[in-house]
Amino acid sequence: xxxxxxxxxxxxxxxxxxxxxxxxxxxxxxxxxxxxxxxxxxxxxxxxxxxxxxxxxxxxxxxxxxxxxxxxxxxxxxxxxxxxxxxxxxxxxxxxxxxxxxxxxxxxxxxxxxxxxxxxxxxxxxxxxxxxxxxxxxxxxxxxxxxxxxxxxxxxxxxxx
Numbered sequence: 001x002x003x004x005x006x007x008x009x010x011x012x013x014x015x016x017x018x019x020x021x022x023x024x025x026x027x028x029x030x031x032x033x034x035x036x037x038x039x040x041x042x043x044x045x046x047x048x049x050x051x052x053x054x055x056x057x058x059x060x061x062x063x064x065x066x067x068x069x070x071x072x073x074x075x076x077x078x079x080x081x082x083x084x085x086x087x088x089x090x091x092x093x094x095x096x097x098x099x100x101x102x103x104x105x106x107x108x109x110x111x112x113x114x115x116x117x118x119x120x121x122x123x124x125x126x127x128x129x130x131x132x133x134x135x136x137x138x139x140x141x142x143x144x145x146x147x148x149x150x151x152x153x154x155x156x157x158x159x160x161x
Contacts, residue, residue, distance in 0.1 A: 007134075011134070021033075021105075024105050025104060025105060028103060028104065028105050029100055029101075029103050029104035029105065030100065031076070031100060031104070034059070034063075034067055035067055035070070035071055035076075036101075036104055037057050038053065038057060038064065038067050038068065038071065038077075039071065039076065039077065039093060039097055039100070039101055040101070041053055041056050041057055042077060042091050042092065042093050042097075043093055043098070043101060046092060046093075047080075047090040047091070047092060048090065048091050049088065049089065049090065049091070050064055050065060050068060050089065050091065053068075053091065068091070071097070074096075075094055075096050075097075076093070076094060076096055076097035076100055077091055077092065077093055077094060077097050078091075078092050078093075078094050079091060080092060
């Protein structure tokens with residue numbers, strides 16, 4: 001097997017692991033990875049604005065708004081307009097949203113983070129550099145991405161439903 005084929009096999013294994021996790025999340029909790037990320041951030045910063053949320057999860061404002069619209073339609077979050085400044089809207093989890101998070105499986109990122117942080121600092125930098133290089137070689141450096149492992153385009157309406 002050629003070295004590039006070995007690399008492709010490893011990349012495919014990563015994609016499959018993410019796909020399996022995404023399907024489990026969808027089946028057990030009824031939400032996608034990006035929706036989970038948004039809901040976790042809302043839970044950790046109660047009353048956060050969508051602008052702050054987008055910054056914290058490293059997604060564009062348009063992508064976050066799209067996800068929030070879907071979560072609100074499913075009654076998992078609520079938007080509350082400020083009485084003092086009608087331009088400001090705070091985000092909160094609903095009781096149903098809190099329940100959904102309780103039923104969500106453990107994120108694949110949690111076990112990854114434990115293993116990654118156990119590496120020596122130079123190994124962490126080496127991995128980051130290598131994966132960034134792969135993303136560059138796949139012309140993927142400008143894609144909208146968040147620190148969550150999930151398949152598909154984050155703002156795709158078909159995926160968010």
